Amino acid sequence: MVIREKHNACEECGFCTSSIPLLDGIPQEERREMLKSSPHLDMSEGDFLFYEGENVNTIWIIRKGTVKLTRSDIDGREQIVGIFSDSEAIWEGIFLKESVYPYSAVCMTDVSVCAVSMENFSRVLSDPRTARSIITLLSQKLHDANTRNILLATKSPAAKIAGLLVYHKERSRETHIALKLQDIAASLNLRPETVSRKLREFEKSGLITRAGKGKIDILDFEGLHGVYEAGRNEPSVGGEQNPKD
Structure with missing residues (x-):
């Protein structure tokens, strides 16, 4: 497991409640309530948000910084499968039962993130606006994969x-x-x-x-x-x- 030492509750995070596409469909007050119990983590360059093989149970919202998703090929060479930065969220596999990460997430710079648990996020999924937002983001993910x-x-x-x-x-x-x-x-x-x-x-x-x-x-x-x-x-x-x- 990844050890994350620097964290605090993300109670007054105006950035998270206004700038993240994943949260666009969630009413502002519900966003704030959801984020009150979500840790805000400050990571250093080279730190891992998670490792390949860990269970997927968190939505990682990048407030500032850059994170790469990486794994090693059969010869041990690094393969980068994605790069995420300000205002983006890492949440692939979050809706799949017993899903595990097929890659690790490494901070390319100093990074600030909010870690939203699936349990907290599930409470707001019944809102149709949230569903539309997620469908839009899934379409974008497919476009990015095709690119x-x-x-x-x-x-x-x-x-x-x-x-x-x-x-x-x-x-x-x-x-x-x-x-x-x-x-x-x-x-x-x-x-x-x-x-x-x-x-x-x-x-x-x-x-x-x-x-x-x-x-x-x-x-x-x-x-x-x-x-x-x-x-x-x-x-x-x-x-x-x-x-x-």
Whole structure:
């Protein structure tokens, strides 16, 4: 089990009651009552919210920071299956009986979260507005999964990286995209040196600039999107590419 030492009741959390899509369908007073008994946790970079194999019984609402969902392949290499940041919630499997996490959640930065138990959330599920909100979010999750599958099926490494940056920029409210080179590589099944080389090429072309360790600014969104679209259906040459090239 994960040991979480820093926590307090989330009684006056105006952020949680106003900015989280998962809670949009819940009347404000019911949200406040639900969150009064929900711990507010302050985690450090590298901490785990949960480990692969733990029972799913909590909705993790990210107030601030970035969390990656990760697991290891058969050779022990990290695979990133999702990245979540401000105002997003991790709740996959919460409605499935005896569900366990198929991945671990690791803080990529210092993170503040609210941990809402399934028991507390279940009390408000009977409201039709809540049901509509959940259906909308499930549709978004399906769209995100399809986007990830398209990126992984793309042959061109440059197009893969461009598509990932575009995807994160569209979802982010921040100026910078907070992605380290190793995280991009693990997300796309590419070698870190390949990612580094392509990012340098993007910088020379004026598409991006690196604002510091693990921070990327997009200077030409349309140009970067064009790289993705041009390479998305690019056929492989001379047989199947090595997926790590």
